[in-house]
Amino acid sequence: MMKTRNVCGSSDHAMARRQFLGGVASGMVVGGLGLLTRPAFSAQLSKDQKRVIVVNMLGGLSQLESWDPKPGTATGGPFRAISTSVPGIHIGELLPQTAQQMHHLALVRAVNTHEDDHSKGSYLMATGRRQTPATDYPELGAVCSKALSPESLSLPGHIKITPGGGGGRGNDSAYLGPKFASVRLGNGNPPQNSTRPNDIAAAADEARQVFRRQVNSQFSLHRRTAMTDAYTQTYEQALSLMESRDVFDIAKEPEKDRDRYGQHDFGRHCLLARRLLENGIPFVQVAHSNYDTHSENFDFHLEQLGEFDQGFACLVADLAERGMLDSTLIVVLSEFGRSPHINQYYGRDHWSAAWSVCLGGAGIHRGAVYGKTNEDGTKIVDGQVDHGNLFHTYLRALGLDSTASFEVGGRQLPMADPMSSPIKELLT
């Protein structure tokens, strides 16, 4: 990427405006911001093609119905624990297919984030830091997109597949700039506005692009700025994405795979995630809704985890079978867990004091369990960690130095909370 001296001293304002416009045209802007202070990392990782898949269990997954079951206790609920492919590790009975992939995964059963609010919990799990009025921090996807995207990547490096409709760009890259903001695929649909309008013929479209390039070229001879570069690259990358639109089409995947992953939204989204990862996109997040089960927690987890188990287990198995597991970090997180206490509506409430996250793949000791809760899951008794430790661990698992900094406008901004550190026991 060519660094351009900005006329106004910063391209941030221009990027913010482009981001506001939404859609593809705003999405492919090159940030013009500082690189990693150790650019060698970026080059090396691009070559290695490290990738990340995050499954975000929206609303707060119950650790007691998933990764840390406590059957037979007052807090355990009605579901039982089952054995897994790793001797000695048991998980909830609602995850039978995932249990067979446990040798590719690892569990952190000692997460305490001290935050029971949905939006604050989501923020700290996504950024590895607590929200403050002073600074906005980039999400893991933006950091990975910046650090892991090869120079040759013409597709967005940070994709979120969300339930329901919608699309456009996320506001999640903070000081890294809009180039690294997420592109949202609402309900797994391709990026918005990524087809040529029907009323513009292919020949006419090509002619106007040729004309645009010619005018841009003449203009840049004497009046080139970061902003003009950004506009130019926006158009070129948007065109490139339009030509690669098939990447987002799971109809191109074999029908048997669509059946295996499940004929439901989450199954389709996991299959799309596999397709995106295979096409070199460094960060893909799939969200599964919804786990905010203050009422009838057990019936709703029965519904939701049935979908999750099928799609997620297929994805893990396929990444392993296709030789992608060594280069792909797997993370299953939520904004917090759910209370051990079962309320009067058969529900569980918000609980951040002792919950679990599932990791796997690249850089992670597979088949490991880190940390421990007490008999009824109300307290952590060993290995307490938080969002900061997890964020460092993700970066280190990807081969990044989590103590490195981004240089933005002359400021050194640490990639991860400098007061925290990775969970070394989980790293290979």
Add this chain to the structure above:
Amino acid sequence: MSESPPAAAKVDPVAAHISADWQYDSPLISCRFDPQGRFIFSTAENNRVQRWNLADGKATALEGHESWPWTIGFSPDGETTYTSGADGRLIFWPTAADAPKPLRAIDAHHGWARCLAVSPDGKLIATGGNDRRVKLWNAADGALVHELVKHEVPVYSVLFHPAANCLLSGDLRGNVHQWGLEKGEWQRSFDAKKLYTENKGQNAEYGGVRTMAISADGKSFACGGTFNASNPFGAVCEPLALRFEWESQKIVQSHIAKDLKGPLWRVVFHPDGFLIGICGGSGAKHILFWKADQEGDFHRFDVVALPRDMDLDPRGMRLASAHYDRHLRITTLAAKAT
């Protein structure tokens, strides 16, 4: 101990009052009177079944389930008790034994066996599960008689018709299927989808046929559960009982309870013809009484704490209710003895 109403006492819901209140050490889930009127059985979140002696309130534990027991049934003579639970098991118990041990345990369903019913002649036991199956079992030897496959979602309730030689099964999506007992064939379906909510924003299916009842004359059929579930995850819903005419399958009444929030956990027909329901939720802890020709309840009784189940005693004079606050309460449907 529980107050026993005089034989000549007149049933009067408006005079309902709590006549016994017994505490346990775990939140209760369900409760049933035994057909002889000697005991109330309840289930709890500690994986145990409790037998409460009606005469003195003494509780005896029945241990055998490996997870939460959900439902209770009895042979017509009351000598055998059946329970099913989240461990997928159907367990037979000797009702009156000093220390009841399982007579038989059947792995009935993959996942929860969440409902059961016993046929009027006592020869068949029906169970329904999260595996979307309805199963008929021989009560004499525990053999599987029929496996009924039509539901596409978990089965929430099962009920034998008292005279029509058929079984009803209700599911999460408000489908009620009627099955013949001889061949296990599907016969027809009732539409109770008003009890079902698909909340696309929360990606949740909610509601279902939580309870079913048939009047003593077999002419009225009721299904209970929830409607107007604007926020299922937050327990924001309203109670609803649908009353069908048995032969025509038409909904002839939709019973509601104005200003109450929460699911209807059980409905039963009183021998005098009115319908009784119990509602426990974010804004309700009430027993409700409905007449056939009225949409709203003609009386509601506050049972102190959030209930999860209810049963009517064989005489039609008392209601037992199982509560989250670990209490089993008995409500007498008559004026207090003076």
